[in-house]
Amino acid sequence: MYPGKYAAETPDKVAATLVETGESVTYAQLEERSVRLAHVLHEAGLRPGDVVALLSENNLRAFEVYWAAIRSGLYITAVNHNLSADEVAYIVEDSGARALVASHGKAEVAGAVAAKAPGLAVRLAYDGPVEGFASYEDSLAAASPEPFADQPHGAPMLYSSGTTGRPKGVRPPLPPVQVSELGDALVGLVGKVFGVGADTVYLTPAPLYHAAPLRWCGAVHAHGGSVVMMRKFDAEGSLKAIEDHRVTHAQFVPTMFVRMLQLPDLVRQSFDVSSLRLAVHAAAPCPVEVKQKMIEWWGPILAEYYAGTEGNGMTMIDSEVWAAKPGTVGRAVLGTVRICGDDGAELPAGQIGNVYFEREQTPFVYHNDPEKTRESQHPQHDNWTTLGDIGYLDEDGFLFLTDRKSFTIISGGVNIYPQEIENALALHPSVHDVAVIGVPDPEMGESVRAFVHPAEGATPGPELEQEIIAFVKSRIASFKAPRAVEFVGSLPRTETGKLVKRELKERYAKV
Template sequence: MYPGTHALTNPDRPALIMTATGEVVTYGDLEDRSRRIANWLSDAGLRVGDVVGLLSDNSSWVFEIYWATQRSGLYLMPINYRLSASEVDYMLENSGAAALFVGRGAVETVSRLGAHPKLKRRVCLHEELAGYDSYNQILKSARTDAPSSQPRGADMLYSSGTTGRPKGVKHALPQRDVSEAGDTMVQMFSSSFGFDENTIYLSPAPLYHAAPLRTCATVQALGGTALVMDKFDAEAALAAVQDYKVTHSQWVPTMFVRMLKLPESVRHQYDVSSLKVAIHSAAPCPAEIKQEMIQWWGPILWEYYSSTEMNGMTVIGSEEWLKKPGSVGRAVLGKIHICDEEGNELPAGETGVIYFEREKMPFIYHDEPEKTQAAQHPAHPYWTAVGDIGRVDADGNLFLTDRKAFMIISGGVNIYPQEIENVLVVHPSIADVAVIGIPDPDMGEQVKAVVQLTPGIEDSDSLAQEIIAFVKARVASYKAPRSVDFVPEVPRSQTGKLMKQELRKRYWPEKTA
C-alpha cells in the first residue's frame, strides 16, 4: 500500500500535519506532489537502484520526496542536517548519491560540500540557492501523469556512528509494485500495535532516523494521519496529544524522563486519555521510569527492540512487562540466538551477543563487505548481530544488557554501563548521565559517571560522593563509579542515543578512543 491508494478514496484526509505550524498535507496533495517529483527524477536520468540524498529538518516535503522515491524504485538516504560538511561528503561519496535535496538549516553546510560529480541534480527545498534547482519550480513544471511503472523503492540509512564511522544500511529492493502489500513495517505495526486508517500518530523525533521516518510512512501506507513535531518539547508533546486526540505515539526513554520531570501541575493539566498505544524504542528504558509512565498513562506502553538493519524484532506490552520488568519481549521477526565470542550458542539465562536468524541475509552494509561479514555468525550466515548484548529467559523473553562496544572490562570483570545508568537516571539531582570506562593503569579500565545536573543544582565533591554511594546502595559495589564528572550537557543524538564515542575521546588517547 502507498498514499496514492487512499488519495483515490479519501483525497481530503490529512496524511500529515506539522504540529508547530498546523500545516496540513492531504492524501490528494501527497499523491500529486510525490507523482510530480517522481516524474522529475525520472526525467533527470535517475533509474531503479539510484540513491537520493535528503538533508533536511522535519518538514512536510520529507514525505513528498520519500514517496516519490518509493514509487520510483530508488533508495532514499536521509542525512542528519546537523552533521559537518565532511561527514555529509562521506555519505554522498560512499553511497554514490545521484540527487540531493536540501532543506532548512543545511544551507551553510552544503556551501562547503565537495564537487561530487555523480550528483546529477541538487535541489533546494525552501529558497533560491546558486547551483541548485528550486523545489517549488519543479512542482510547478513537472509532469503530472501517473508513471507507467512504479517499482517499490527502499530507504538507505546510515548508522548513527556512536561507535565509529557510519555504515550505510542497505536492503534489497522489493521486487513488486509500490501499491502491492508486503512491507515488513506495515505488517509488524498493524498486527502488533493496531495501526490502521483511523490511527492518529504523534512523531516527536527527527525524520532522518529510521524509526520516525519508517513509522510515519507506515501510518501513511495504512491511510492514517501522521503528526510531526519540529523538535521534541515535553509540554508541547502533551499538548499535541490532547489537541489532536492522538491515538498512537512513539518515544525514546529520555523523552519519558523529561515529561516525568515536568511539575505535577503541568503534567496533569493535559488530557492524554485518547492514547491507545504509546511505543518506546531506540534505547533501554530504566524500569523505574517505565513503571512511572504506566502509572501515569495506564498499561498502554509497548516496547519493541529492533535496529536500522531490521534483522529482527521483539515486542512486549505493559501487562507482560510488569511480570518481567526489564524485558524487551519475544521475537516477532526472526529467531533469537545468544552466542559467546566464538559463536557458540548459550543456554537460557546466560549473557552473550544477540543474533537474529532469518531465511536470508536481511541487509548489507553498502560497499563494506568486511563489516557485513563481521555482522554474520561464523557458522550461520543468515544469523546476524548488530553489536548488542543480552540474555533470553526460559520463556523466550529477551533482556538487553548493553552495546558490546560500550562494555567496561575492569580487572578482567565485565561491567555493563546501562545497568549503572538505569540506577543513576532516577537520582533527583541528575537530569542525564552516561557511564563509560576510562583508562586505569592497574585495572585496565575504571568506571566513570558523566553527569548533567538538574537545573538549579550545583556540582560539588560532596554531591559526587553522594552519587557514588547512591549506586553502591543499589548494585554491587565493584560496578559503582570510581569518579564523577559534571558536564553542562551529556551528548545524545536527537533520538536519545548516547554518543559515548564523543565522551571517550575526552579520556582516552587518540589511537584507542
C-alpha cells in the same frame, strides 16, 4: 499500500501536519507531488536501485521526497542535517546518490555539498533558493501528475547514527513488488502488532533522518493514518501536541520519558492525554523505574520494541506482559533471537552473549563495507546478524539486553555493564542526565566513571559525588559503582536521545 490508495478514497484527509506551524498536506497533495517528483527524477535518468539523498530539517516536503523514491524503485537516504558539509558530502558520495533534495534552511551546507559531489544528476531545493539547485516547486509544477504504469517498490537506505564510529550505510535488498503491494515488513508489523490503521493519529517528535521516525511515518501513510510531526522534541510541547491533535499513537525514546517525568506535576497533569492508545518506545533500553512511572501516569499503553536501522529483526513487549518480566524487551516478532558466545556457540537460557537475529536470508549489507558486513554476521551463519548488543534469553524466550558489547567495562577481569549503572541513576533527583564509561586504570585495567549533568538546583561537588556513589551501591552490587563522578554541563546525545559514548571517551582521553 501507499498514499495513492487513500488519495482516491479520502483525498482531503490530512496525511501529515507540522505542529509548530500548523501546516498540513492532504493525501491528494502527497500523491500528486510525489508523482510529479517521480517524473522529475526519471527524466533526469534515475532508475531502480539509484539513490536520492535528502537534507532537511523535519519538513512536510520530506514525505513527498520519500514517497517519490519509494514509488520509483529508488533508495531514499535521509541525511543528518546537523552534520558538517564534509560529513554530509561523505554520505552523499558513499551512497552513490544521483539526486540531492535540500531545504532552504540547510542552504549553506547543501551548497557546499553540491560542490563536492559532481555525480549528482538532480539538485532541488524547496522553501527557498539554494545556490546551484533548481527550484523544487517549479520543477514539480512542470512535471506530469500522471503516475507511471510501472511503480517498483523502493526502500530506505539510511546511515547509522555513528555512536561508535563513522556512519555506516545500511542497504537492504529492494523488494520485488510494486508500490501498491507490501514491500516492507515493518508496514505489516505496525498494523498487526501495533494496531496502526486509517484512524491512527501518530505523533513523531524525532528527526526523520533516523530510521524509526522515517519508516514509521511511511508505515502510517501506508495504512492511511495521519502523522503529527514536531520539528524537535520538547517535553511540554509533546504533551500539548497529544492533547491538541488527539493523538492515538506516539513513539519516544527513554530519554524523552525522563524529560517528561522531570516536568513539575502540575504541568504534567494539565494536559489531557486520554486519546493515547499506544505509546511506543525503542532505541535504547528503558530503565525499569522510568517505565513503571510512565505506566502509572499513562496507563498500561506502553509497547516496547528492540530493532535497528539494519531491519534484521524485532522483538516486542506490551505493558501487561512486561509487568510480569520487568526489564525485558520482549519476544521476537520478526526473525528468531539467538544468543551466542564469542566463538559462535549458541548459549542456553540465562547466559549472557551476543544477540543475533536469524532470518531466512541475509537482510542487509553495510554499503561499501564488506568487512563490517562480515563482522555483523555469525561465524557459521550468514543469515544470523547482530547489531552489536549483548544480552540473554530467559526460559520463556524473552530477551533481556545487557548493553552494547563495545561499551562493556572490564575491571579486574569482571564485566560491568554501564547501562545497569545509568538505569540506577536515571531518576535520581539530583541527576538530569548521566553516562557511564570505563577509563584506564593501572591496577584494574579499567575503572567505572560516571559523567553527570546535575539537575537544576543540585550543587555539584564532593558531597554530591559521594551521595551518587552511595546511591548506586544501595541499588546494585558495590563493585559496579563508579569510582569517581565527573560533573558536566551536557552529554553528547543524538536528537533521538542516544548517548554518543565514542565522543565521551574521546573527550576524556584529551583530559
